[in-house]
Amino acid sequence: MDEVLKILKALSDKNRMRIVKMLQQRSCCVCELTSVLSIANSTVSSHLSILKEAGIIEDVKDGKWVDYYLNTRTNNAFINGMLPLLAFWLNNDEQVKADLQKLKTTNRLDLCKM
Amino acid sequence: MDEVLKILKALSDKNRMRIVKMLQQRSCCVCELTSVLSIANSTVSSHLSILKEAGIIEDVKDGKWVDYYLNTRTNNAFINGMLPLLAFWLNNDEQVKADLQKLKTTNRLDLCKM
DNA sequence: AAAACATTTCTATATTTATCGAAATGATAA
């Protein structure tokens, strides 16, 4: 039961849900998510670790960045149940629509100073 | 988005999940749920109001009791998405199995002193 | 090797939440 509760709890936060919906569009690094969410990057990192601990997302190094993406290839039945549902949900939500729009014009190269 | 988060939050608590799984078996009054959960009845009542506020359960008067049951006839798309999933989940969970077993031999008439 | 910088970890704080016991409520039964 703890496994299910961990997944549901991970999805029960507004900022984490916004992250999941963004990762549905494409994989992102922390600075891109931070830019769209407009909260401290340490907070974003904390949310990502909660989602990762629940098995909902995974990450991979990409140069100086860490790329986060939805764990769509998991064996976890609960995640395999939830992710398809989430894909249908909230697509008309104003906050989500604004986030996805902003994400389209957000680029890690522009966010970094080099 | 708040509506979805409210539903997910409501399902993200161990005792509330135990309640949902019990209501999957049959409708229950507060004293029956309190007996199985072994926590204060005021706490159970609080959990029930959170589930009700989220639209996951409803209640109906039955004599001196209040009968709680799963809201399987809602128009809410999120609840209609979650309830069927939950019906498949946790049926092999030891806690849930013990709860459902105990619920079989639990009767509101035995719990009341009249 | 040093500088730059994305990310994570640490520390602290404010808010939320689960919990209980007691009091209040409301309805049933005598």
Place this chain on the structure above:
DNA sequence: TTATCATTTCGATAAATATAGAAATGTTTT
């Protein structure tokens, strides 16, 4: 109507959680 009793509400407390800023980490680039 009075007593009974299931349920809800209230008040208080302890634990969990979201958050930010600063320090630490680790990797890339010069």
